[in-house]
Amino acid sequence: MLAKLIEFRSVTERDALYVFDCPELARAASPGQIVELKINDCLDPFLRRPLSIFDVEGDTFSLLVRTVGRGTEYMTRWKPGVEVDVLGPLGKGFSWSEKEETFALVGGGVGMASLNFLARRLLEQGKQVHLLFSPKRDSQLLNALPQPERMDISFAENRTALPAALNALLAKGIDRVFCCGPDGLMEIVAKTSMANNIPCQLSMERHMACGIGICLGCAIAIRTEQGLTYKKACKDGPVFEAEEVSFHEEH
């Protein structure tokens, strides 16, 4: 389907917010899901770009995108009005139970991109949202948040300071942790949450091709009762339970 870019706004020197009008996608999306955008009509870049849904409001959805390579550089040249070929919403997002009331969202850098939509849904349900962001030097990214005043926001200076910051937050009585960021950061968050016996979900990232489960390119090592297996970030994830993700063991 086609999504029309209606707003483009720089958030930091290398991050930008893209707002698209696309009622069909916006209405179907849930927090933690992704979209696959076609960058142009040419063969280079060849693949679509998988991006987390940053927010949904009415008939629009938005993406917070860091310019990291050819595809995302090309995107910065898009002007409002352009129509983009999009697949989505794709994948399995975050989940929680009605009984849970207080949530910690841990964002690592532009990993924030998948947490804002989650925060919106949680707040709509009257839940309490604590956002822990790392590293603090990237906090300018939070300028993209549409309703920061409704969350309790704290910072970790860097990854070394993260366990202590998260422990302090968990001590406030957190029902569930959600995290998205680099693998190293997510591993710390997974370990700290598990040590505190608090359920934790991680939004995993891999180089992805199809986004719909046919190429098996975006493999995530997952622990099962039968041993380690590879699951698909695009279809089985991108959100996985922290205890099932294996960060180091591989076949």
Added chain:
Amino acid sequence: MKNIKTKLGQAEFRNPVLGASGCTGYAYELESYTDLSRYGAVTLKTVTYTPRHGNHPERIAEVPAGIISSIGLQNPGPDVFFDDTMPKVIDALDRDQIIVSVAGDTIEEYVELCCRTSQRYGEKIAALEINAACPNVRFGVGYFSRDPQAAFDLIETVKSAVSLPVFFKFNTNFENYLEVASAIDEAGVDALYTSNTPLGLKINIRTRRPAIGNVVGPICGPAIRPIGMLRVWNLYQKVKMPIIASGGVYTWEDALEYMLAGAAAVGVGSAQFVQPDVVKHIVDGLERYMERESLDSLTSLVGAAHR
């Protein structure tokens, strides 16, 4: 009456555009993104004699007009494939659209997989594909694709064991691929599936390491189409059996180009990673072309560039 039906040996398909093995999953994953009835057939993800976990990540790296991929034949093995996967495939596709692809390390393993498929699903599928393009643990990479006698013996044994149409997918990266193709032709298969995937490498300049876990991997996508074209051109001059060409097919024009070089059908691979409904567009395009050119069938165009 326009007729886009395609005969490959004893097998007949509704059109000459197939979903390539390993790039089309088990087809049912695509159901909500395209009209599966427009596929000539789908060659399912190869089932190996024992389950395979696949290669460690990263498995995909983008290159200009294509990707380097190294999946490692991840599949659940025959028991799960027959019990859980095949019923879902049969729900999604018609009998004439299903090609089961098998791979083993030895002739005995290939034969057992073919026999099990035939006994359980022989009435419900169109053909078997012997995937000899895959890694071979026992005898080294591409053993059945680089040794003419091994290829001959494998085909002869499989053909005597099953009555289903058999396609042979081989790896054209070996210098003697034309010699091997002759042996395959002599052994007698219903079609030869060319696997036009030269190896490539990409370095991630941020990590300063190879971009995929397996270091090297086959290049797929339009980037390699001219290489595939030349292989099909050479094969057409060498063998009599029908050729199914794969390697960078993205549009109906690409499919037609392969047919003019000698392919009776084409396999569409990585284009589906970008456009899940690409096969439908290719078939639509070929039908429009037939209309415009007042062609009753595409058969007369197969290999036409040689004449």
